[in-house]
Amino acid sequence: MGRSKADKFMEYLKAGEAHKVKSYLRKHRIPLNSLRVENSRTPLHIACLLGEDACLRILLKNGADTEAVDKDGNTPLHLAQLDVLKGNVHGYHDMVVPMMKACPARVLHQRNKNGETPQQLLEEIQEMMKQRTTEDQQEELRREERESRAEEERRWSEKLCGEFQDEYETDWGKFEDVEDREAETYDTWADRLSEQFHRKHRKRRAHKEAPSPDERKRQKQQEHQEFQKKLEKEHQEYLNRAHKRDKETLLAKKQQYEKKCTEVFQGDASKTLSYSDVPWPSTKGNIKDMVKILFCDIDKSDKENFKKYLKSQQVLWHPDRFLQKCGARLKEEDKDKILEKVTELSQELNRLAAGQDDSSTK
Numbered sequence: 001m002g003r004s005k006a007d008k009f010m011e012y013l014k015a016g017e018a019h020k021v022k023s024y025l026r027k028h029r030i031p032l033n034s035l036r037v038e039n040s041r042t043p044l045h046i047a048c049l050l051g052e053d054a055c056l057r058i059l060l061k062n063g064a065d066t067e068a069v070d071k072d073g074n075t076p077l078h079l080a081q082l083d084v085l086k087g088n089v090h091g092y093h094d095m096v097v098p099m100m101k102a103c104p105a106r107v108l109h110q111r112n113k114n115g116e117t118p119q120q121l122l123e124e125i126q127e128m129m130k131q132r133t134t135e136d137q138q139e140e141l142r143r144e145e146r147e148s149r150a151e152e153e154r155r156w157s158e159k160l161c162g163e164f165q166d167e168y169e170t171d172w173g174k175f176e177d178v179e180d181r182e183a184e185t186y187d188t189w190a191d192r193l194s195e196q197f198h199r200k201h202r203k204r205r206a207h208k209e210a211p212s213p214d215e216r217k218r219q220k221q222q223e224h225q226e227f228q229k230k231l232e233k234e235h236q237e238y239l240n241r242a243h244k245r246d247k248e249t250l251l252a253k254k255q256q257y258e259k260k261c262t263e264v265f266q267g268d269a270s271k272t273l274s275y276s277d278v279p280w281p282s283t284k285g286n287i288k289d290m291v292k293i294l295f296c297d298i299d300k301s302d303k304e305n306f307k308k309y310l311k312s313q314q315v316l317w318h319p320d321r322f323l324q325k326c327g328a329r330l331k332e333e334d335k336d337k338i339l340e341k342v343t344e345l346s347q348e349l350n351r352l353a354a355g356q357d358d359s360s361t362k
Contacts, residue, residue, distance in 0.1 A: 003337050006035055013043055015284045018054035025062050033065040040071040048080040053094035066103040073112035077103055081121040085128065092125060250296035257281045257293065261316070265325060273326060275334040280341070287348045310353055317346045 003011075005028050012020040024030065032043055041049070044064040047056040060066070069075055074082075080095040100108075100122075108119040260279035276283070281290040298309050315321060322342050330338055 003340070006030060007337060010035075010037060010043065010046070013046055013052070013055055014050065016050065016052045016055065018052070018058060021055050022058050025058065032059060032062060033068060042068045042070075042076070044068065044076040045070055045074070045079055048076040048095055048099065049083070051083060051088060051091055051095060053098070056095060057098060060098065060102045066099065067107055067110070069110075069112070072114075075103075075107055075110055075112075075118065077107060077118045078112055078116065078121065081118060081125060084125050085121065089129065089132070092129065096122075096125070247296070250293055253282060253293045254296055265316075269329070271329065272331055273329045273334075273338075274331045275337055275341075278326075278338055278341075287344050290345060291348055291352065307353075310349065314346065314349045314353060317342055317349060319343050319346055 005024075009021070009024050009028070009030050012024060030043075035043060037043075037046065042065065044056070044059050044066070045068070046052075047059055064076075066076060077096070077099045080091060080099050084091045084096060100118075103118075108122070109117050111117050257279060264273065264277065264279050271277075281293040294313055295306075295309070298306055300306050319339065319342050323339070
């Protein structure tokens with residue numbers, strides 16, 4: 001027995017595949033307001049819970065009920081606001097604002113089982129964002145003040161060094177009768193140094209030759225080359241950071257996968273398994289994304305180690321072996337969906353093994 005249309009639709013929604021959600025709604029009649037999943041939530045609840053703003057807009061456009069409540073009395077707007085209060089500040093503009101535009105005014109005063117209304121949660125969000133904005137502004141002011149103070153100190157140091165150098169060059173080697181010289185006040189000293197400083201720099205500017213057209217052309221070319229090198233360096237640094245971030249994300253998912261495998265395959269053998277309980281390498285994305293996570297820390301150049309790990313995963317996800325280990329524990333309503341996904345993963349691993357065998361015989 002295959003998966004129902006509603007199951008496929010919810011899979012696309014949870015994976016955040018907005019284009020598939022839109023296409024599926026266009027081709028099939030999906031009961032958006034009567035369809036309920038875990039905790040009696042509608043598809044609109046799930047979109048708000050997962051922060052899928054593109055899917056949210058599609059559901060609203062197709063008539064999703066903004067007043068539906070789950071088993072905790074939460075409307076979709078409740079879930080979007082609670083997500084923001086947990087730290088997802090981008091969710092305010094992406095999720096909360098579109099939901100508030102789509103909801104009737106009475107939803108703002110609808111209480112959940114904790115006694116919270118969207119209006120109360122909105123006030124908490126606004127207070128949180130106001131405080132965050134104030135903190136950001138204060139930090140920006142402090143940063144500007146530090147930079148201004150540092151620049152002022154730098155300029156003052158340069159001025160003092162210049163004035164000292166001017167006075168040194170002007171007066172060194174002169175012997176004067178100090179007793180006959182009238183005492184110099186601070187203002188007189190400052191005026192004298194300023195006049196000497198500007199006189200010296202006027203002479204330097206007067207003697208400095210203007211660059212020729214060829215010289216200016218070479219300077220521009222050199223500046224352009226240096227600018228291009230700087231752009232290329234910054235772009236490469238950005239790519240390196242992005243690659244490192246992607247690598248860290250894959251490794252974290254791999255660690256979570258191995259931990260869950262241990263819990264499911266070596267833990268309590270009497271625990272019933274739903275689709276979400278199976279230790280998939282990734283709950284989102286396609287089969288190739290799962291395989292990418294599996295081999296993110298395996299060096300393909302080390303063929304012996306690569307084949308050994310590949311063989312262990314083929315054994316783990318072989319449909320017959322999986323049925324032998326977990327068949328009796330699978331929830332009946334999820335069994336077909338789980339076995340279909342296991343088969344897809346096993347076939348992809350077999351294709352990968354066949355590719356390795358072909359390359360080794362060449």
